[in-house]
Amino acid sequence: DIQLTQSPSFLSASVGDRVTITCRASQGISSYLAWYQQKPGKAPKLLIYAASTLQSGVPSRFSGSGSGTEFTLTISSLQPEDFATYYCQQLNSYPLYTFGQGTKLEIK
Amino acid sequence: EVQLVESGGGLVQPGGSLRLSCAASGFTFSSYWMSWVRQAPGKGLEWVANIKQDGSEKYYVDSVKGRFTISRDNAKNSLYLQMNSLRAEDTAVYYCARAQDFWSGYLSYDAFDIWGQGTMVTVSS
Numbered sequence: 001d002i003q004l005t006q007s008p009s010f011l012s013a014s015v016g017d018r019v020t021i022t023c024r025a026s027q028g029i030s031s032y033l034a035w036y037q038q039k040p041g042k043a044p045k046l047l048i049y050a051a052s053t054l055q056s057g058v059p060s061r062f063s064g065s066g067s068g069t070e071f072t073l074t075i076s077s078l079q080p081e082d083f084a085t086y087y088c089q090q091l092n093s094y095p096l097y098t099f100g101q102g103t104k105l106e107i108k
Numbered sequence: 109e110v111q112l113v114e115s116g117g118g119l120v121q122p123g124g125s126l127r128l129s130c131a132a133s134g135f136t137f138s139s140y141w142m143s144w145v146r147q148a149p150g151k152g153l154e155w156v157a158n159i160k161q162d163g164s165e166k167y168y169v170d171s172v173k174g175r176f177t178i179s180r181d182n183a184k185n186s187l188y189l190q191m192n193s194l195r196a197e198d199t200a201v202y203y204c205a206r207a208q209d210f211w212s213g214y215l216s217y218d219a220f221d222i223w224g225q226g227t228m229v230t231v232s233s
Binding site: 031032034036038042043044045046049050053055087089091094095096097098099100101102 | 141143145152153154155158160165167169203210212215217218219220221223224225226
């Protein structure tokens with residue numbers, strides 16, 4: 001089974017900061033990775049698919065990169081509405097999918 | 109509006125059964141793989157099961173194999189999850205999600221682009 005490890009698990013930052021979250025896969029998954037944002041009490045929201053393609057309607061301050069086993073989600077300038085938990089998901093082992101453990105982004 | 113609405117959650121005793129439903133609207137339900145994803149209280153997301161467009165293929169996470177059954181009725185635009193032999197560790201919010209194929213050149217990349225609001229399942233005596 002492919003495991004995903006996100007780091008850090010918790011991140012404290014301020015409005016305007018640039019932040020990066022890393023997702024590492026236990027084996028190569030090419031670019032079959034998605035990123036989701038989840039706010040408390042809400043369903044996850046798709047941000048990025050194919051490792052680096054922004055979903056329609058997602059602000060351009062979000063970006064994704066990587067291939068193989070290491071991936072990053074970057075928020076270029078944090079906005080108040082960006083404080084949430086972020087998850088990566090591998091879709092390489094179709095149709096068996098797994099999520100990372102999540103990264104909680106909190107206001108400093 | 110493209111929408112998924114779950115129902116059927118509730119409190120059930122260990123060893124009991126529950127059937128979750130997910131009603132789809134605003135898109136051609138029969139054209140998509142569909143999934144169930146769960147989230148235990150205070151925990152992360154866990155993919156639970158997938159079903160192909162015509163119901164001919166079904167896949168499960170190991171922890172629910174033999175206990176949960178995913179199914180769909182394309183005529184009713186509905187997805188289901190029959191949960192038997194429930195355990196305390198099945199306590200979670202259960203989401204249904206649509207698996208979208210995103211094409212980049214000749215390659216297809218999946219992602220879960222539409223999610224329901226979730227339904228809570230509590231397994232406790």
